[in-house]
Amino acid sequence: MTTAMRGERGILVTRAPLAVAASWARRGVVPCRLREDQGWSVITPAGRAEAPEPYRDEMRLLAARPVGQRMRPAAGFFLFDETAVVTSHGPGWRPVTRWLLRRADGTVKGDKNLAPLRPSDLTPLASVGPAGRMTAALTEHFYREDLTSRAWLTALLDHLRIPGAGAFGPNPPQGGSLVQPTGRAVRAFATTVADERS
Known part of the structure; x- marks a missing residue:
């Protein structure tokens, strides 16, 4: 069953060149499609993770x-059924x-186990406008209750001038280069899972 059939959509975006993003993707366990769009590298899952259960869900792993x-700064925008999830990976050595x-x-x-994302955490990703004005606009958007989660994610990407909103539309883009995980990365992940279970 595809992620779209399961009600899941998502992208990871970074200013890193495609070659850097491809290298990162190969070191994971999720097949990905990569494309360049307006200076961004856009990464989308392209199939189930090459990992043992319960780690097969490519969207959650990404x-x-x-x-x-x-790869930083980078951000992820995901839809799990009707829950929108946004992740922020800021600059620095240990963000x-x-x-x-x-x-x-x-x-x-x-979530008590997750560091909360603040509007200002996304400001470095914005392509236009003063930082203070963008933070204010994002703060207002964060707490809008009149949109579906899908529409809310699309509008958030528009606020930031980040490409990729089509991922949450009826016909998500299918193009881009397919990048498969390396055998070494898959084996390393499987070993880590086995160690955790032992």
Whole structure:
């Protein structure tokens, strides 16, 4: 069953060149499609993760995977049924991955196990406008309750002038280069899972 059939959509975007993004993707366990759009590298899952259960869900693995220094700043935008999830990977040596979860009823809630994402965490990604004005606009958008989660994500990307909103439309883009995980990365992940279970 595809992610779209399961009600899941998502992208990871970074200013890193496609070659850097491809290298990062190969070191994971999720097949990905990569394309360049307006100076961004846009990464979308292209199939189930090459990992043992319960780690086969490619969308959740992509959302949770750390991003290295050469890929930052980066951000993820995901839809799990009617819950919108946004992740932010800021610049610096040891940045914290921050999370925002927006429920179907429009409420924004955190998780005690996840660092909360603030509007200012996304400001470095914005392509236009003064930082203070952008933070204010994002703060207002974060708490809008009149949009579906799908429309809310699309509008958020538009606010930031980040390409990729089509991923949440009726016909998500299918183009881009297919990047498969290396055998070494798949084996390393399987070993880590086995060690955790032992």
